[in-house]
Amino acid sequence: MPNRADFDAANASYVAGFSAGGKPMPPKRQALVIACMDARLHPEKALGVEIGDIHVVRNAGGRAVDALRSVTISQQLLGTTEIYILHHTDCGMLTFSTAQLQGIVKERLGADDGTVYHEFSDLEQSVRDDVALLRASPLVAPGTPITGGVYDVHTGKITWLE
Amino acid sequence: MPNRADFDAANASYVAGFSAGGKPMPPKRQALVIACMDARLHPEKALGVEIGDIHVVRNAGGRAVDALRSVTISQQLLGTTEIYILHHTDCGMLTFSTAQLQGIVKERLGADDGTVYHEFSDLEQSVRDDVALLRASPLVAPGTPITGGVYDVHTGKITWLE
Numbered sequence: 001m002p003n004r005a006d007f008d009a010a011n012a013s014y015v016a017g018f019s020a021g022g023k024p025m026p027p028k029r030q031a032l033v034i035a036c037m038d039a040r041l042h043p044e045k046a047l048g049v050e051i052g053d054i055h056v057v058r059n060a061g062g063r064a065v066d067a068l069r070s071v072t073i074s075q076q077l078l079g080t081t082e083i084y085i086l087h088h089t090d091c092g093m094l095t096f097s098t099a100q101l102q103g104i105v106k107e108r109l110g111a112d113d114g115t116v117y118h119e120f121s122d123l124e125q126s127v128r129d130d131v132a133l134l135r136a137s138p139l140v141a142p143g144t145p146i147t148g149g150v151y152d153v154h155t156g157k158i159t160w161l162e
Numbered sequence: 163m164p165n166r167a168d169f170d171a172a173n174a175s176y177v178a179g180f181s182a183g184g185k186p187m188p189p190k191r192q193a194l195v196i197a198c199m200d201a202r203l204h205p206e207k208a209l210g211v212e213i214g215d216i217h218v219v220r221n222a223g224g225r226a227v228d229a230l231r232s233v234t235i236s237q238q239l240l241g242t243t244e245i246y247i248l249h250h251t252d253c254g255m256l257t258f259s260t261a262q263l264q265g266i267v268k269e270r271l272g273a274d275d276g277t278v279y280h281e282f283s284d285l286e287q288s289v290r291d292d293v294a295l296l297r298a299s300p301l302v303a304p305g306t307p308i309t310g311g312v313y314d315v316h317t318g319k320i321t322w323l324e
Contacts, residue, residue: 001244001246001307001309002192002193002243002244002307003191003192003193003216003244003246004246004309004322006191006210007209007210007211007246007320008320009210010209010210010211011208011209011210011318011319011320013210014207014208014210014318015317015318015319018317018318020202020318021315021316021317021318022316023201023202023315025200025201025202025252025254026201027201028201029165029168030164030165031164031165032199037194037217037218037219037232037236038187038217039185039187039188039189039190039213039214039215039216039217039218040182040185040187040213040214042206042213044204044206044207045176045206046173046176047169047172047173048168048169048171048172048173048175048176049169049172051201051202051204052201052202053201054165054201055199055200055201056199056201056220057199057220057221057222058218058219058220058221059219059220059221059228059229059231059232060219060231060232060235060236066221066228066231066232067221068277069221069222069228069277069278069279069280070199070221070222070228072263072267072275072277072279073222073254073255073263073279074199074222076263076266076267076270077254077257077258077263077266078254081164082163082164082165084163084165084166084169090187092187092235092239092240093235095239096239101234101235101238101239104238104239105234105238105301108238108303109300109301109303109304110300111300111301113234113301115230115231115234115301116231117231117234117235118231138271138272138273139267139271139273139275139277141270141271142271145163145164147163147166153183153185154183154184155177155180155183156173156176156177156180156182156183157173157177158169158170158173160166
């Protein structure tokens with residue numbers, strides 16, 4: 001594990017300065033953010049939230065369809081009442097198709113890969129699609145405020161689309 | 163959106179101090195972390211990583227089965243070569259069963275919910291199970307170093323299980 005020694009050293013330093021223990025399990029701000037896994041997006045920093053404040057679900061693209069299990073747990077068991085979708089500029093999801101990636105998996109790993117990768121060709125539309133998916137889902141609490149935005153990896157700025 | 167004004171004010175401050183633009187899409191440290199969505203876990207802080215360093219996938223419990231789509235994109239398209247699973251103490255996934263949550267969804271939302279929620283009753287075993295799932299998956303690159311650990315929400319300390 002090439003990064004483990006660095007992670008461990010950093011974590012020891014983090015523990016030495018840690019003062020946020022004892023916070024309750026339900027997020028204090030009652031908010032859930034669904035964001036991309038991209039390395040250039042640190043959602044907590046970009047939103048200015050503290051330990052204990054919000055749930056953060058992340059996956060390739062920040063796609064809502066992949067987050068529904070977590071949304072239900074967050075809303076029904078841990079009391080979150082609003083949802084923010086956060087995609088970003090220069091996203092890898094804009095660069096390939098499911099068929100291409102399935103071909104790469106077949107070639108490199110020898111696996112027959114039926115995964116739908118949920119890539120997209122229009123960044124803002126991908127956010128709108130994910131907001132719409134959540135609003136239409138019977139598993140999301142009716143009336144939940146849901147919005148979505150784009151994080152600019154070059155400036156750090158979040159622009160909400162509605 | 164009750165938190166949006168606070169998020170916007172914090173983001174404006176973040177943008178004013180932002181100096182990490184222009185980093186490339188592939189994570190510099192070539193690592194992927196799969197962690198829980200819990201509000202008390204900020205993976206980047208706990209691991210001491212910077213903007214651009216690592217992919218972070220998060221969901222309820224930090225379950226690998228929910229992360230496979232993202233793992234493939236991370237490894238095959240963006241060059242990550244090691245995976246860290248990160249669960250944590252006092253996890254909500256220890257507090258309910260799929261049948262109970264399906265009942266709550268039926269009662270509150272009126273929806274017939276077939277979701278498998280991937281809850282667990284043994285925290286360390288849940289980490290081992292997720293490491294094993296990735297090691298056995300035909301969609302994970304053979305030989306990928308994979309480890310897993312537990313983050314202590316009271317101290318900030320990460321303990322790797324192997």
